[in-house]
Amino acid sequence: MRILLIEDDIRLAETLAEALTDQLYVVDIATDGESAWNCTKALDYDLLLLDLMLPEIDGITLCHRLRSHGYQKPVLMLTACDTISDKISGLDAGADDYIIKPVDLGELFARIRALLRRGNTISPPVLEWGNLQLNPSTYEVTYNHTPLHITPKEYSLLELLLRNGRRLLSRSVIIDHIWRTDTCPDEHTVKVHLRSVRQKLKAAGAPEDFIETIHGMGYRLKSLDLLQKS
Template identity: 75%
Template structure:
């Protein structure tokens, strides 16, 4: 799941980005509303975490612009303004939820999970492929009931594969979905993470070729027997 965080307080923004990354989200960070607007136009996001007081274009105006242009991604407004009128204004221009600073991280994570469930109602709560199971709500992965402990990048990679099944994902597509836009690695890095993920799946009892390499194209999950 990819989140765009628009927050001009760099200390808070970096803290939130690190905390969200620890929760297995891919986070892109920008510090003004106009840059956020261009980012949404060029990248697909699952959720927007949006400060109100921003340079160039404030959060309320950006929210209104996004909705008026037909963008339906969940928007969670993050602000120090805690009056009822501020909350009503944010919701009236199209925000889905409203969190007041200082931020309680556990509450924020719960609100994000709720918005992602609501915004993607067709997604099964548990992702499965044969005996392989991934629970996006608890970040738990198992194969035939054997827990598998993954790094954040391995988890994001496996979730992406599970959500796409037999669809072939190129290395460039994987990078776009699993790494923040400002930290795009070389394509060889994907190969390294695939190798590590395969080793952990094999150690839990999965077939060595559960993740299939499609020559010169990319990767996908192997056909179930």
């Protein structure tokens, strides 16, 4: 899951980005409203974490602009502006939630998980596909109740596949979703991670083609009907 953190306090932004990365999110940082606006046009973010007091375009104006242009992804305002009128302004501008600095990280993570669930109503708190289960709250992945010991990137890859099911994901789309913009992995890197995930799934009892390759197009999870017949 990719988050855009919009915060002009560089030290705070880096601290929050590190904490969110530890929670297996991919985090990009924008330090002003104009850069954030450009980022949202260039990449598909799952959630925006937005400060109010920003250079170029303030958080309220940016949120209102995003919503007026049809932007529907969750926006969580994270700010020191703590009056009732500030909260009302933020929510009326289109924010989905509003949290006051200094923030408890546990509460922030819980609010992010709640917004991500709300933003994708087809996905339950625990993601499932056949015998595969992934719990975004505990980062546990099991196949037929057997724990899978996977790397953070493998976890992100499986989560992306589970959230998309039968939708085809190209290698470039996978890179856009699970690598930061300041890293430049090639498409072979995706193949390496997929191969490792497939091996671990197979070792736990999954069919070899649990993750399908559609040559020249991308990857997706095997049909549930076919999995039941396997």
